[in-house]
Amino acid sequence: MGHAGKPGRFAGRPVWAEISLGAVVHNFRLIRRQVGSKCKILCVVKADAYGHGAVPIARALEKAGADWLGVTCASEGMELREAGVRKPLLLLTGFWLGEERRMVSHRLTPVVTRLEQLRYLERAARRALNGRLRFHLKVDTGMNRLGISPDEVAAFVRALADCPHLELQGTCTHLASSEVFTSDQTEQQERVFAAALDRLRAARVNPGIVHLANSAGVVFRPSTWADMVRPGALLYGYHQRFDPPEMRAEAQQKMPLRPVLSLRSRIISLREVSAGARIGYNARFVAQRPSRVAVIAAGFADGLVRRLSNTGRLLVRGRCVPVVGAVSMDLTMLDVTDVPEAQVGDVVTIFGADGAARRDVSDVAHEIGTVTADLVCSLGRRVPRFYLW
């Protein structure tokens, strides 16, 4: 896509996101090809589809053949149901007291992470007239975040026997370090999980759909695919920061993902400053030479995170230029001395491609020591999203 694409011409403050649904579907198909046709795919669209917009992303994935969609909580699930999404929806972090009725009415499938939740679910299921309420059980296999301990499986089986209106539809765990190949934590988690599943089966409880793989598991750990995989990052076009880091190139070769998001703004003001000029809040940058400083209409409230102060590099006219001074809420300054043709109105690419140059979210995340999801989830609500193929 050219750098002065159509979305830039809308009226209003010039900051916008271009989201390629074609890239999302391409990435989904790579996952399908990777895990085969028998393994179900739960597409993780929590946190507004990692900032990309839950409804359009979920609709595209539903059409492309997603078996399940995963969200964080009931309100996210309800948003999708109200937009007409019909696929099964899993509430990945469970549910909160008082949400049971809405969960039933919107056909949201909860993950149970504590034994006492069975009681609340059973009560809600008994009141709802239509049959049994399906849920998934989460087992904590060593991440020590959510899930019942493997030692509680026997207690779970007893509690479930007292819940005639509930049906165990799936059993899952979550991998803490699937992108880390310098430790055996994942293999340990797999063993603990297998033992927990054996205990369920020994008690004649069918664990249902067994699932544990997140994105890195999909790429490099076929032993974690089980009945269903739960990719998030892959759908949006990003491989993890692997350990060892060289594995990222291997991952990209294996699954050539396409980045989904471009974030762009425009130059809204330009000035010449002399050497010694202090730029922006707290004078965090002092010009070392006579410079041209451009102001763009994007700041940390839009997703140009404050960590990029004095360190970020954005694209102008296909060239990389440095952020100077502190990123502020609505505005950011760039040193465009080395791009003499730059003028007010020029498109500035924060994430994405401009001509032959690229600044992908994953590159920026790597440079500032965070994960891609952290950056895309910072995309401001006020940034209009344009959906393209």
Ligand SMILES: *Cc1c(COP(=O)(O)O)cnc(C)c1O
């Ligand atoms: C967010 C999440 C995922 C997806 O993780 P990625 O690393 O983005 O693939 C999978 N499973 C659960 C339970 C999650 O919360």
